[in-house]
Amino acid sequence: MPNSKTADLPEELTQSRHLEQNVYFYSLGRKFVDESYDVPEEAKQIMYYSLAIGHHLGVVDCLDAVLKCSGHEYLEWICGLDQSGEAFRKMKGFLVFGEITIYPEHLNMLALAFDRIDSSTQNEKSQQLTSGFIDALGAIHREPTMYMMIRGGR
Incomplete structure (x- = not known):
């Protein structure tokens, strides 16, 4: 579904298999230490130490979908960005790899x-994605241990 925004894009983006998927924007909702199995005390100490130094050994991340669109809507949305810029490079990663993480x-x-992005150049769905995405980024800013994952699915 090429349009004036996507006409000059490389084939790796316009022919991406990820265009045929739904795109989910997952935001970290909570984390917990999985203690459902009997862990020896020595191993618990290692696990808690790893948490203290920033590693996630034994931690389960609970992600919540905060936005959703089709792959084609995603491509049209990111085409509002400067295509030579770092933001476009980061966001096109979904179409190349099927997943990106935003820290x-x-x-x-x-x-x-x-x-x-001038909102008058965006359709209604792209405006909703921009607004929701900026809101989700704000939540991460307020709680820096959060992150966002963008993945495809059905």
């Missing part, structure tokens, strides 16, 4: 890039 270090770059 706190990506927040400013992405929020600024999506905020610069």
